Amino acid sequence: xxxxxxxxxxxxxxxxxxxxxxxxxxxxxxxxxxxxxxxxxxxxxxxxxxxxxxxxxxxxxxxxxxxxxxxxxxxxxxxxxxxxxxxxxxxxxxxxxxxxxxxxxxxxxxxxxxxxx
Amino acid sequence: xxxxxxxxxxxxxxxxxxxxxxxxxxxxxxxxxxxxxxxxxxxxxxxxxxxxxxxxxxxxxxxxxxxxxxxxxxxxxxxxxxxxxxxxxxxxxxxxxxxxxxxxxxxxxxxx
Numbered sequence: 001x002x003x004x005x006x007x008x009x010x011x012x013x014x015x016x017x018x019x020x021x022x023x024x025x026x027x028x029x030x031x032x033x034x035x036x037x038x039x040x041x042x043x044x045x046x047x048x049x050x051x052x053x054x055x056x057x058x059x060x061x062x063x064x065x066x067x068x069x070x071x072x073x074x075x076x077x078x079x080x081x082x083x084x085x086x087x088x089x090x091x092x093x094x095x096x097x098x099x100x101x102x103x104x105x106x107x108x109x110x111x112x113x114x115x116x117x
Numbered sequence: 118x119x120x121x122x123x124x125x126x127x128x129x130x131x132x133x134x135x136x137x138x139x140x141x142x143x144x145x146x147x148x149x150x151x152x153x154x155x156x157x158x159x160x161x162x163x164x165x166x167x168x169x170x171x172x173x174x175x176x177x178x179x180x181x182x183x184x185x186x187x188x189x190x191x192x193x194x195x196x197x198x199x200x201x202x203x204x205x206x207x208x209x210x211x212x213x214x215x216x217x218x219x220x221x222x223x224x225x226x227x228x229x
Contacts, residue, residue, distance in 0.1 A: 042204075111159075
């Protein structure tokens with residue numbers, strides 16, 4: 001199992017540019033989560049999907065952020081236009097429904113470090 | 118409002134010096150308390166899930182415990198390779214949600 005795969009690992013862009021982060025969840029996992037990590041705020045949930053459908057996007061900071069999951073093996077997080085305050089590490093995680101009251105634990109990718117200058 | 122607080126923010130131990138990390142929570146209807154380890158440049162790695170007060174789980178030098186208001190991660194005779202940031206997270210019962218809310222972590226440094 002290759003685990004959750006994120007690309008790119010590092011992204012440096014200028015303010016105002018569009019940024020697209022990509023994620024491939026673990027095969028068979030039906031939940032996908034996007035988190036953002038900063039020193040000041042720690043890990044914050046941005047949005048999560050179940051069976052490719054967005055369930056809760058209350059953590060998306062503003063309309064500049066959008067996420068899609070066109071199929072079970074791919075998701076994108078897009079920032080347009082990007083701003084310096086978007087600089088952070090963005091993590092994707094996936095899990096699956098165990099059939100009981102609880103999901104399996106989240107499995108995280110190694111993140112994309114975004115720097116907006 | 119559901120929230121979780123971890124303490125201390127940072128902890129430095131000598132190899133072999135046992136200690137505990139704290140995770141205090143206020144959650145309406147806890148549906149799981151999770152511990153993760155995060156190494157620099159990596160994503161969080163799952164350690165334990167605890168579901169009810171009194172529950173304990175162990176893995177090598179780590180033991181996690183849960184009460185109605187807090188969880189502890191006990192580290193017995195730590196080694197330098199235990200150095201990492203330890204994160205706790207909870208899954209609350211309010212609404213139909215499967216999201217984990219994370220604390221800000223404890224940065225543990227174990228010196229040889």
